[in-house]
Amino acid sequence: MSDEHLHGNSTHDAPPNPYLEKHTTPQQTEALEKRVRTLESLLIKKGLVSAETLDKLVETYENDIGPLNGAKVVARAWANPAYKERLLKDATPAIAELGFSGLQGEHMVVVENTPRVHNMVVCTLCSCYPWPVLGLPPAWFKEAAYRSRSVVDPRGVLRDFGLTLDESVAVKVWDSSAEIRYMVLPERPAGTEGMSEDELVALVSRNSMIGVTKVESPAS
């Protein structure tokens, strides 16, 4: 145990804890794989699923649905004030205008970051996440550290992502406890005034739409 742990823990490194060690030994992974294979074969035999349909669904979320969708929404909002107004007022149809809709995005809300307000999104009870615009969530979004601490110490969590906010900036944390799904509209960075919508898309990171980072200026 380091001195830091003995003298108060400012960096939030967790103490050694066997419960936080994920099961990743080859034997444990093998056992998991066997259980999953068995369950899949049983569900197929029972007529609930087919292997081809499972493949198709996996392909869809690996290739077609991801944070590029959200980046297009953000870039459109930056480039088009009327679209931005529609997006902030009623996000679900505004997002559908770009062709994005469906599972885990049936009821969307978009919240806007400004120089005075920083929004971030969490799901403390499970891992709810706006799939149609951001794809499936990254592991950290689903793990205990983020889910637990974001609501009590969001500024500390943001520092874990390298973002230190001024005390004068209000932090709003959105806990997705129901079927409403949230996405952050990040601030448009300086130095992007002449850029096209396609160029803007390339700047927008997934994490900025969860609200744990800002969009970097292309100059930096």
Place this chain on the structure above:
Amino acid sequence: MNGIHDMGGMTCYGSVKPEENEPVFHAEWEKRMFAMTMLGMGQLDTLDGFRHAIERMDPAHYLSSTYYEHWLAALESIVLEKGLLTPEELTSGITTGTRQEAPGPLPPEAVSTVVHGGAPTNRETGRLTPRFKAGDKVRARNLNPTGHTRLPRYVRGKNGVIAHVHGTFVYPDANAHGKGEQPQPLYSVCFDAQELWGPDVSAIDRRYIDLWEDYLDPA
């Protein structure tokens, strides 16, 4: 249920450790687990029932396993509880016959419709007239149900303000337990960070959480 899944406000799990260039799935079994849950679970249970099956995991196992192992544990529970499979079938992988009442597996061509159509949970039935309006002061009830709920511990008994009326939505506390959808108004409720966490946190920070009407009292 006051379970380990209700994590909001705990500070014992260390710093957040993002993974560089993270893949969508980390292993082949995760892909299979994701897809068979998405396509098979809906024929057996509701999403609320599925979440509750995860919540009923042993807490030590919950913490020491990854996300898709939660899904595996939950789906195994559901196939047993709903009588699709016996424990012997689940262990041996050997089963007899198909499910009589099954509509049959979805064809691959239908995936796009399922994914892009979604499964909205707003309703035009049930309790349609909201008790509260934006700006109303409310207190989250101090409820401790033993079943499924989406009222986390960290807001119970705390005072907030209605930020937005979302409409009438399926009530998970009922729907997870086979009691029907019982739709009722859902609200975005704003809490001052200091109301939830005391004087050591920023006085200008806010938390927004979506709460059903039965979770709230006027304040």
